[in-house]
Amino acid sequence: MVTRKEVAERAGVSVMTVTRVINRSGYVSEPARRKVLKAIDELRYIPNKTAVSLVRRENSKMIVIILPDLLNLYYMQLVDCMAEYLSAKGYGVMLRKVTPKNNNEVLKELIAGRVSGVLNMAFYPFDEKLVGMMAQYGVRSIYMSAELFNVEIDYAPAIEEAIKRAAARGVKRVGFLRGKDFLEVIRIKNIKKCCEKYGLEFCNDPMLISDYPEGDSFYCGYEYTYEFLKSGRRCDLLFCLNDTMALGAVKAVSSSGLKVPEDISIIGFDNILTDLYVTPTITSISTDVHEQAEIYASYLCGAKEVMVQNISTRVYYRESFPE
Amino acid sequence: MVTRKEVAERAGVSVMTVTRVINRSGYVSEPARRKVLKAIDELRYIPNKTAVSLVRRENSKMIVIILPDLLNLYYMQLVDCMAEYLSAKGYGVMLRKVTPKNNNEVLKELIAGRVSGVLNMAFYPFDEKLVGMMAQYGVRSIYMSAELFNVEIDYAPAIEEAIKRAAARGVKRVGFLRGKDFLEVIRIKNIKKCCEKYGLEFCNDPMLISDYPEGDSFYCGYEYTYEFLKSGRRCDLLFCLNDTMALGAVKAVSSSGLKVPEDISIIGFDNILTDLYVTPTITSISTDVHEQAEIYASYLCGAKEVMVQNISTRVYYRESFPE
């Protein structure tokens, strides 16, 4: 493996001169510089960043985004935006999928690899000890687990607006198709409260509790909605935990011989692009991805020291919601 | 930052003993081991993998998958499968988005980071020099650029089967909505040849050359198909470069007052999950993702030395193709 030393020898200078050329630091004479450049080219030398960050006691300029699910476009849209922002600041962005099982292990691995920052978009709870370790090893982090988070997405106003509007259009019963547990408890509360406020009935049926994320979103959306309707139960407006679930729900409604939005209105969360690809297009509640990405990114690459942000959302009205 | 030395001091042993405990190598007495473990726990020590791989002259056990587009579910499905396989072998998997601009730069960065392997799923051409460097620095790689690839996906048989079947159902004119250049030239040739063989007309209209990947897939699919149809041009079967493009094409067909598959049949590539989420469901040509993932993964983590694989595909018939 080619190292600085070999380059130095071939160029007939010392290692430091090579370093100076590579890092554009300090003075180096033009002839020396040229010899070094030539040697680098001939030897096809690429510096070892690993060694650099070791000696500089810096973490590698790498931000890792931890995801529970690579197939959810919402995450990808966010990552996409963040990548743009972060690469401009000289950071690389990488994705890492985790499961509830290897959750903590992966985090530890990332600390061991001394990355600069971690954005945890998986909602799996993880060792508080590890969180402390992140800080200790200079790994900045944003996490969104149930107990432990430093950023909160505020769905309340958007949910209220949607429900108010639905009430004005004659909606009576509201359902929420969700997963087993997790963060959505907050959303349930919001929906329930708004239903009371606007005199709607919140249909808290156990048939609307799917086994996401074990089952995949679309399957859960389809299957649970289908069974719900088949059993003769009804609601006029169905919130779905995420948009892919909403896609499944829409398909289930039409499989049941009903129509969206005439018979049932559907609202998803996250505003993924697929919402626009299908017929009817899907109404969705979500943050502004760009704004969210910028908040995350600027924190992760060290702009601000503290951070307990509240990120706002809005409703993107589309065909799955009555005019 | 806590290091082995501190752990050693606190445990009252030498650094080597700590190392032996951590790596489970060599002998260490039970009392010593317990003291070390205790110190590690109290200090919340996490070894620096960066230093380890430096001294061991090993690359970090990390496989990086380079993608042109994070929003294409096909890649994600593949990555998902690979991650499963690779993490079982002790490798981490990460994703990295590239653009035609930072293409080479990113690759260099990955070599500089001394990762174990790179799977290049971006079709952007890149420096042959860099490919040589990969080998030089022990970075295994699979690449699929136009001139330079060591794995080829064989679409020919599947394309032929679909065209044959289409011919039997009365299809006369075949189109292929594609991007500006890239690998798809092979697919064009295949389609053209099959059209000749089965007596169909290949409609090689410039209106079917979209500006993907600059424009996004869905937009290209919708817009170009719409304009094509609006201009009065017709074809009975339209291949689309990828499934998201096909989604756009389907929507454009119905916007134009036509029906899929009665008036136009649509076939995409890649068999993404979204194909099943929409109505009509999309017919698609693709590899078996699991098989492909396993081939890639087993090569990247060093199972075989050479590799010029040919990966087969099949047609997944769905509603967008006539019964």
Add this chain to the structure above:
DNA sequence: TTGAAAGCGCTAACAG
């Protein structure tokens, strides 16, 4: 069983 010394590829701090 344990530790001391040397060195991985690189840089910071000094001297020349």
Add this chain to the structure above:
DNA sequence: CTGTTAGCGCTTTCAA
């Protein structure tokens, strides 16, 4: 302008 020395956090060797 250039080189020497020391040392980042760790492992390998060798000796105790």
